[in-house]
Amino acid sequence: MFRTDNRRTLNLLDRELTPEGTAAKVALAPLALPAGVAAFATDLAVVHPIATIDDAWDDTEALLWRSRDESALRRALVTPFAAVATPFVFAGDWIGRWLLPIAAEDK
Amino acid sequence: MTRSALILLLCALLAGCAFTRRENRPVWNAFEQNLVPEDKGWFVVALPLTVPGGILAIVADTFVAHPIQVADDAWDDAAWLWRDGRPDFDERYYSEMAFLPVRTAITPVTFLGSFLGRSMFVFDTEADVTAQREQRQAAARARFAAWLGAVQQGGGEPFHEAVPELDDALGREVVVARKQANALGRMQLYRLALVSERLRALVDPSDGLRDADPVVRWSVLQSLPDELEVAAELQQQLRNDAVETVRLRARKRWPEPP
Numbered sequence: 001m002f003r004t005d006n007r008r009t010l011n012l013l014d015r016e017l018t019p020e021g022t023a024a025k026v027a028l029a030p031l032a033l034p035a036g037v038a039a040f041a042t043d044l045a046v047v048h049p050i051a052t053i054d055d056a057w058d059d060t061e062a063l064l065w066r067s068r069d070e071s072a073l074r075r076a077l078v079t080p081f082a083a084v085a086t087p088f089v090f091a092g093d094w095i096g097r098w099l100l101p102i103a104a105e106d107k
Numbered sequence: 108m109t110r111s112a113l114i115l116l117l118c119a120l121l122a123g124c125a126f127t128r129r130e131n132r133p134v135w136n137a138f139e140q141n142l143v144p145e146d147k148g149w150f151v152v153a154l155p156l157t158v159p160g161g162i163l164a165i166v167a168d169t170f171v172a173h174p175i176q177v178a179d180d181a182w183d184d185a186a187w188l189w190r191d192g193r194p195d196f197d198e199r200y201y202s203e204m205a206f207l208p209v210r211t212a213i214t215p216v217t218f219l220g221s222f223l224g225r226s227m228f229v230f231d232t233e234a235d236v237t238a239q240r241e242q243r244q245a246a247a248r249a250r251f252a253a254w255l256g257a258v259q260q261g262g263g264e265p266f267h268e269a270v271p272e273l274d275d276a277l278g279r280e281v282v283v284a285r286k287q288a289n290a291l292g293r294m295q296l297y298r299l300a301l302v303s304e305r306l307r308a309l310v311d312p313s314d315g316l317r318d319a320d321p322v323v324r325w326s327v328l329q330s331l332p333d334e335l336e337v338a339a340e341l342q343q344q345l346r347n348d349a350v351e352t353v354r355l356r357a358r359k360r361w362p363e364p365p
Contacts, residue, residue: 004202013201025196029204036205 001044002101008047009039049098055105056094060086125173125229126165134172138164174226181222185214247271258284263291270303281309290320297327301335313337321350328356337361 001007013035019028064082067075096102125131143157144150150157188210194203224230231239248271255277257264273281285296297315300306315327316337328345331337345357 007202010199010202010205014199018197018200025200032201032204033207036201036203037208039201040205 001040001048001099003103005104006048006051006101007040007043008051009043010036013039049094051104052094052097056090056097058105059093060090063089125225125227126168128229131173131176131229132165132168133176134167135161135164174222177225178222180230181218181225184221185218188214188217244271248277252277252280255280255284258292258296259287261289261292263289263295265295266299270299270305273305273309278309281306285310290318290323293318293320294323294326297323298330301327301330301332313341316341316345321348321353324348325350325353325356328353328360331360 004011019025025032064085070078097104126135129136138160142160144153194207194210196203247268250268251266251271254262254264254266259280271277281296284292288296293315296306296310297312297318300310300312300315312327312331312335315323316331318324318327324345342357342361345353346361346363348354348357
């Protein structure tokens with residue numbers, strides 16, 4: 001959440017709902033502060049974790065399931081281990097991408 | 108009692124870090140300048156008074172004078188959270204509103220941390236950093252000037268550092284070195300010019316490809332970076348060089364057009 005890119009809801013509010021003029025900003029402050037905190041909490045607890053699922057899966061797939069000129073036998077031997085490791089790698093990557101300042105992958 | 112004494116001693120020792128700077132101990136300086144006798148006899152006689160007085164000065168510096176000195180710097184550190192475009196309500200209104208309580212909460216923490224740190228340890232000011240940088244630049248300039256002097260005197264050792272900024276005086280030394288250097292010195296100058304844009308403004312490395320000494324020509328040719336353009340006429344001249352190693356190297360570098 002230290003990266004601006006990872007705060008999608010807050011960025012949306014900043015972009016679309018920022019009032020013009022200082023007076024309007026001051027007047028809106030009592031609402032904007034809880035709205036900002038709520039948007040940040042939403043980003044932290046909901047939006048960003050969901051948004052990182054595909055990146056975490058891409059990482060897991062690239063690490064465990066993408067073949068790098070491997071023979072069929074080697075692939076067959078590795079597959080059970082990859083299957084066992086998949087949930088752990090995925091969960092670790094997902095939590096890391098959720099909580100650490102890691103940039104989202106460009107799609 | 109022992110624990111309190113240890114804590115006091117520890118604080119004094121930590122403060123000693125800040126005490127390495129003379130300007131951080133105003134009470135001690137004033138005490139030493141005004142109340143410690145210069146005469147050796149009186150100095151010894153006054154020791155029963157100056158020793159406790161000195162300790163008192165150190166304690167006063169540690170817990171009162173130096174903390175007062177650094178309070179404004181600590182405040183400046185904390186105020187950093189609120190300047191240089193922070194908070195940016197124009198571009199990030201809701202983000203800044205969300206972080207406003209956090210920013211407000213960490214301001215006194217920042218002040219306190221900076222205040223304690225600055226009270227106990229030495230922090231380089233911007234002037235210190237500038238002075239150190241100028242000192243390093245002067246030393247680098249002196250080393251380069253010494254190397255140029257050696258080249259002027261017939262030396263041929265390579266210079267392994269970055270070429271410093273060339274002011275007029277140093278530029279003149281480069282020109283003199285270029286004129287007076289023997290083949291080894293010229294080779295080192297040309298090779299250095301190949302990797303230093305500053306030196307290249309005064310020493311054209313392609314002159315090394317025209318040098319009278321074939322080893323210099325070969326050496327410069329060997330180190331010539333791809334991006335450095337060499338005139339077609341000079342390429343042709345080197346391809347037909349009288350010395351075989353130069354000729355072969357040039358032909359490898361610039362093959363004859365079919």
